[in-house]
Amino acid sequence: MSRLQTQSAAPSNAASVSASGKGHPGGHPQGKKKQKPKDMFGTLFKVWRYLSAYKSSLALILLMVILSSGLGLLGPYLLGYTIDRIDYPGHYSLIFLLGLLGLVYLLGSITQWLQNIWMIRIAQSAVYRMRNDLFNSMHRLPVAYFSKRQHGELMSRLTNDIDNVSQTLNSSFIQLSSSILTFVGMLGLMLWLSPLLTLITLTIVPAMFFGMKWITNRTGKYFKEQQRHLGDLNGFIEETFSGQKMVKAFSQERRVTEMFEEKGARLREAGYWAQTYSGFIPKLMNMLNNASFAIIAGAGGVMAVHEMITVGVIVTFAEYARQFTRPLNDLANQFNTFLSAVAGAERVFEIIEEEPEAKDEANAKAASMVRGEIEFRNVSFAYENDIQTVSDVSFHLKPGQTAALVGPTGAGKSTIINLLSRFYDPAEGEILLDGLNTRDLTRASLRQQMAFVQQDTFLFQLSIRENIRYGRLDATDEEVERAAELANAHSFIRKLPDGYDTVLDQDGSGISQGQKQLITIARAILADPAILILDEATSSIDTVTELRIQDALYRLMEGRTNIVIAHRLNTVRQADVIIVLVEGQIIESGSHEELMEHKGFYYELVQSQFERVSS
Ligand SMILES: Nc1ncnc2c1ncn2[C@@H]1O[C@H](COP(=O)(O)OP(=O)(O)OP(=O)(O)O)[C@@H](O)[C@H]1O
Numbered sequence: 001m002s003r004l005q006t007q008s009a010a011p012s013n014a015a016s017v018s019a020s021g022k023g024h025p026g027g028h029p030q031g032k033k034k035q036k037p038k039d040m041f042g043t044l045f046k047v048w049r050y051l052s053a054y055k056s057s058l059a060l061i062l063l064m065v066i067l068s069s070g071l072g073l074l075g076p077y078l079l080g081y082t083i084d085r086i087d088y089p090g091h092y093s094l095i096f097l098l099g100l101l102g103l104v105y106l107l108g109s110i111t112q113w114l115q116n117i118w119m120i121r122i123a124q125s126a127v128y129r130m131r132n133d134l135f136n137s138m139h140r141l142p143v144a145y146f147s148k149r150q151h152g153e154l155m156s157r158l159t160n161d162i163d164n165v166s167q168t169l170n171s172s173f174i175q176l177s178s179s180i181l182t183f184v185g186m187l188g189l190m191l192w193l194s195p196l197l198t199l200i201t202l203t204i205v206p207a208m209f210f211g212m213k214w215i216t217n218r219t220g221k222y223f224k225e226q227q228r229h230l231g232d233l234n235g236f237i238e239e240t241f242s243g244q245k246m247v248k249a250f251s252q253e254r255r256v257t258e259m260f261e262e263k264g265a266r267l268r269e270a271g272y273w274a275q276t277y278s279g280f281i282p283k284l285m286n287m288l289n290n291a292s293f294a295i296i297a298g299a300g301g302v303m304a305v306h307e308m309i310t311v312g313v314i315v316t317f318a319e320y321a322r323q324f325t326r327p328l329n330d331l332a333n334q335f336n337t338f339l340s341a342v343a344g345a346e347r348v349f350e351i352i353e354e355e356p357e358a359k360d361e362a363n364a365k366a367a368s369m370v371r372g373e374i375e376f377r378n379v380s381f382a383y384e385n386d387i388q389t390v391s392d393v394s395f396h397l398k399p400g401q402t403a404a405l406v407g408p409t410g411a412g413k414s415t416i417i418n419l420l421s422r423f424y425d426p427a428e429g430e431i432l433l434d435g436l437n438t439r440d441l442t443r444a445s446l447r448q449q450m451a452f453v454q455q456d457t458f459l460f461q462l463s464i465r466e467n468i469r470y471g472r473l474d475a476t477d478e479e480v481e482r483a484a485e486l487a488n489a490h491s492f493i494r495k496l497p498d499g500y501d502t503v504l505d506q507d508g509s510g511i512s513q514g515q516k517q518l519i520t521i522a523r524a525i526l527a528d529p530a531i532l533i534l535d536e537a538t539s540s541i542d543t544v545t546e547l548r549i550q551d552a553l554y555r556l557m558e559g560r561t562n563i564v565i566a567h568r569l570n571t572v573r574q575a576d577v578i579i580v581l582v583e584g585q586i587i588e589s590g591s592h593e594e595l596m597e598h599k600g601f602y603y604e605l606v607q608s609q610f611e612r613v614s615s
Helices: 040-084 094-140 143-148 151-193 195-202 204-242 244-249 253-305 311-352 413-420 443-448 464-469 477-486 490-495 513-527 543-557 569-574 592-598 601-607 610-614
Strands: 374-381 390-397 402-406 428-433 450-453 531-535 561-565 577-582 585-590
Touching: 040 094, 040 151, 040 311, 094 151, 094 311, 151 195, 151 311, 195 204, 195 253, 195 311, 204 244, 204 253, 244 253, 253 311, 374 413, 390 413, 390 428, 390 577, 390 585, 402 413, 402 569, 413 531, 413 561, 443 450, 450 513, 464 477, 464 513, 477 490, 477 513, 477 543, 513 543, 531 543, 577 592, 577 601, 585 592, 585 601, 592 601
Parallel strands: 402 561, 402 577, 450 531, 531 561
Antiparallel strands: 374 390, 374 428, 577 585
């Protein structure tokens, strides 16, 4: 049973020109992920379901986008118009035109500002709901789902993918629609003003298109490589930090440093090329802008001399040409960001739509006040492949009895616990609690009858008090402290500077392994279940703490039905029944004395230093 591992998921901020270079965390480089969505329209429709709650606001935003794009086009047109009227002050008031121009720019900014803040609000609300749905679905998933996937990969969906969707919703919707509107509107106006000068101006577009394509192909490749190396480096840092003791213990500092430098050098190289190529983009744009300006000025000048157009039209064209590249560039960049966000959303929906843990039977009853009688009747089970992990297992425990599960690694001890707690259901046979088939009980109520004390203690990043209270949320402070006393944890907790309010580190690293065990025992004592599942620690803890743990455990086990995955001869000896499992089958069972007399596998195990062999 492995503990929850949390991988660092702080997004890196690698600069990017196009979305292909978006930063992603260590251990899970974006470059490795498939960025193209499999079903773009299906996914967009699902995203729309989250946005559709804000239809009226979206309509307002669209109106603002149309207004701001229109105003953006009107500005240069008015400028040209004004210039053409400079000679006729009697006919047109220049002041009025200039005032109008100012108003157009002001309104343009206001509409842009409004659309931005409204869109951010909607995007954040939609993403908030999406994130909640994702988190809830994760909790509805069966245990088997998690055992097949890396935690880091799942974490990345909750962090990076959601973040990606959020960023894109914030800006892409507006940018995409405004770029399209601006581009189409600009082209229309230019054609209206002078089709010939439009054609001449457009000669620059192929150069722009191929130039950009050439650069983005290269930057895309190098950014991907940069991401891959960055992910590799971050993964390495994470691994070295968590395994820091091992590095020191094996005196590998030098080798680790060398490896780090090597990985860093690879990142430096990819980063150099990615940044160099991406640095070309503004330069190229600038150059092409200047070229188009020169073309318009030259060709427009000739046309003006021949009275084909006015000077005002040249100014309008020059202004448009200056803006011309922006929507094109935005469209190219936004499209990549957009694709990668849709791919992210797709991964999010994959989990939201994942088959949840099978529903309880329609007439399932809630288990309550159980006595703790457990019976396995001819239970067989295979995880996924056809190899049976547990075959024809039968045993019967009366309330208050203690069973020790003993057997070599991989024998199926944890699987028996998984079946009892219905993390998995048996393929054959049945498991009874107080004579009732556990399939006829609701899973939640069944699990409430059990407490787990595992060797791999898991504590939350909460105060010690809240960690203990996790066993029973409505327990009072006095009850929490009483449970800690019974678990022999009270004295050490009291000595901590913040006592019960000491907030544990992410992995509970502020306190010792043994102390963590005592807290989990207190948690189980507080839960006060009829059944206790105990996965005995194999790690060696100092003798004083060990004695404290043993003492607390005996107190915890009293009056309950206990199933212990036992590693200590002492525990096994005191069990009412010892169940010896080998390759998923019970090969012998009975009390210590009976099994010793039988001189079978258990006898051998005890002879050959029990603790070492059975761990
Ligand atoms: N989630 C899983 N999916 C597929 N196979 C699994 C899964 N969990 C365990 N197994 C396999 O089932 C077998 C029994 O595993 P189990 O964890 O029950 O053994 P165990 O007796 O508890 O071992 P240990 O003492 O090492 O914890 C092993 O071969 C293991 O590889």
